[in-house]
Amino acid sequence: FPLIYHVTLDILPVQASAVPCERVFSSSKEMDTLRRINLSPEVMERLQILKHLYLRQRGER
DSSP states (O other): OHHHHHHHHHHOOOOSSHHHHHHHHHHHHHHSOGGGTTOOHHHHHHHHHHHHHHHHHHTOO
């Protein structure tokens, strides 16, 4: 059921363990440097989403 699999990935984005969650925070920490400290939380969130979509499109996770 590949279609159902992909739909559930979009609808139910639940972390299976703490490791991917920690990776997300690590990734956002890398992005939140002194040069980017003035970014609003909304812009920071959008950047993280774009990064996730880009890596997903390339086949990485």
